[in-house]
Amino acid sequence: MPSLSDILRMKKIPDKHFMTLAILAAKKGISQGQTPFGACIVKNEKVVITAHNVVWKNTDITAHAEIHAIRLACQKLKTIDLSGCVIYSTCEPCPMCFSACHWARIRKIVHGTFIRDAHKIGFNELSVSNYTLKSKGKSSVQILGGFMRKENQLLFKEWSECKRKRAY
């Protein structure tokens, strides 16, 4: 029986397929005691990398899902230039991760929930939206927010119900 992500790919709904991969990465992270954030980087409609937040696992406050995915993508593609790539992120990238996308010259960010949603469940977010940072910083990164928001909100619910959850 094909998995949900297989079905989406077969039905040629690539955005849903790639976001589903990011969600699955986040779920894997939650099951390992990590925080509920996942990302998937895609180039030419092909997956480069999926990753989840590994801040606790790696004892590295910078290892958010997007930063971690960008690092891995740089290693895999052997370049610091991710032009043409799209990043699917279960939550709106924080200003650190948005800026990393800008530096990597990622073409587009597609995200599910919003920074304010992550703030509500206890993360020490800087309350600056991607649109604000893009506008003030004159970045050419494209942004599509609120994609599959309901499905992504379920990640926060799943994490909130974990006994060993730890925000930061």
Next chain:
Amino acid sequence: MPSLSDILRMKKIPDKHFMTLAILAAKKGISQGQTPFGACIVKNEKVVITAHNVVWKNTDITAHAEIHAIRLACQKLKTIDLSGCVIYSTCEPCPMCFSACHWARIRKIVHGTFIRDAHKIGFNELSVSNYTLKSKGKSSVQILGGFMRKENQLLFKEWSECKRKRAY
């Protein structure tokens, strides 16, 4: 004969001493073909780590001096919480690095040159100052900018004269 940084330490000018260590790290980076940025993280007036930008060396677009120093400090102190630490940075941290300082709960940023200076020599900076991001994001990180600016500007001059310089 004592080095400049020894003299500064002996004369109890700790800010100058620590910034000098950041400058020396940047100079080491330049000599290795890296970009002209260095950082030094200090806790209780003791150096935790010094680091320079290793974006080219590590093929990692996120490996700015500050991010790299924060990662190393997390490893060394075995915590993601750098409360009480001060980071000395040769240039104003970009929005990615400022946000990393916020997440790490660093107490204070002391920087030399400004984002606009790095932009002028060819870096694809997001033109958002630390003060703007602190104010908009409601961060408690303290900022002291323009510290030893002239000495730090010399790093840009030194790098600009390198044959193998590469901005990004």
